[in-house]
Amino acid sequence: MPTITTDDGVKLYYEETGSGSPIVFVHEFAGDHRSWEPQVRALSRRHRCITYGARGFPPSDVPPDASSYSQARACTDIRCVLDGLGIDKAHIVGLSMGGFATLHFGLTYPERALSLLIAGCGYGAEKEQSAKFRGEADIIADRLRRDGMPKFAETYALGPTRVQLQNKDPRGWREFADQLAEHSAEGSANTQQGVQKERPSIFDLEEGMKKITVPTLIVTGDEDWPCLIPNIFMKRAIPSAALFVMPNTGHTLNLEEPDLFNRAIADFVAQVEAGRWPMRDPRATIESITGVK
Template sequence: MPYATADDGVRLYYEEAGSGSPVVFVHEFAGDLRSWEPQLRQFARRHHCIAYNARGFEPSDVPEKPASYSQARAADDIAAILDHFGFASAHIVGLSMGGFATLHFGIRHHDRARSLCIGGCGYGAEPGQRDRFRAEADVISAAILAQGMAKFAETYAYGPSRVQFENKDPRGFAEFKRILGEHSSLGSANTQIGVQRERPSLYDLVAEMRRITVPTLILTGDEDWPCLQPGILMKQTIPNSALAVIPNAGHAINLEEPDAYNRLVGDFLAQVEAGRWPSRDPRAVSGSITGVKT
């Protein structure tokens, strides 16, 4: 099996396809690299695509202690993938937990991001939801260890921003739930404690996000309620960013609406590759509503 090695020795399993400029796909908590299959098949036609399993998601290594899992390590693990392939930079595409890792990669390794595509990013970020999200992470971790992943998946898969997927594509949803149930219980529980619960709120990262200058696409479904306001925050804060909202869609937008998702990401990558992604016009940032001085 092919592995890249993180700076702390943890091995990260990956798969690759295609040739061209590199694109690295970073999966969500409830998925793994298999969640990117609709994108690997599409974008490998023009790009060298790499998808990998985060630490804690077999066949990647599953460190035993939660201290081996953190938001910073998740971002640095992306850099480890680039190092393994000898890439100076790459397009980074992430969803949910992977979207947070993509954002933090842009903060920690801004010189190595050709572009950032941040999808479904924002769970627990709003100030009023912070304590609730942390408490839920504790409950989730305990439930995983007590029940095992197969039983846990029967509940977690039907979250309020995932039922849209089931309603549209029962077959695809069943595959998503099966994959979730196959994950390591220890790795998933540790990910909840080390990464999800402890990650900083986006609202505490405004200064850092303002320093991101690479082309950035922010994507969310309009029924992914916890990610709507954070998506607007990122759009307002990251200078060269665009926000696209997919209608009647929940959280797993790359699986739930693969055609719309692939079209948006494909257009974004094409503009970046052509050097045509726009910088924000300073005149668009004003304290005035209409531009008229009062």
């Protein structure tokens, strides 16, 4: 079983397919390395596609102590994957929890990123939602430890931004929910309390985001309500960012609309590799609608 070992001794399982410029996929809380299968099948025809399981998500190690999990650690684990596979730079694609890690990777290791695709990123980021989100992380962790993963998955897979997948693709949703039920309750609980609960708000990262020059694409579904305002904020803060909104789409957007999502990645990466991804024209930031000062 292929693994890389992080600098704090945790083994992360990975898979790689194809050749060409590398794309590293960073999964969400309700997903794992398998969640990127529609992307790997399409994009490995031209790229070296790498998926891996975050710490706490078997077959990666499940550290028993929540202190082994954090937003900074999730970011550093991406770098450890690159180091372990001998990759200098890669396109980094992350969804939700993985989108937060991708954003932090761009802030911390910009020299290691060819591009950043940040999808479904923003849950709990709004200041008025912070206390509620932190409280929900504790509730989720308690339920995971008390009831186990299969029972938790029955309800979590039917959240208000997941039902869109069920409505469009019942078979795909069933596979998603079944895979979620196979996760480690301990690892998921520790992830909730170490990563999700303690991560900083996107709105506190504005000054750092203003300095990002790595080509960036922000992707959200228009029915992923908690992410809409944070995504607009990131678009405005990051001078190298574009915003792509997928219509009638929820949170699990790479599974819900795989063809549209794959085209977005492919077009984005092609523009980056052709040297055609722009920085924002300063004239586009003038507050007057007409451009008159």
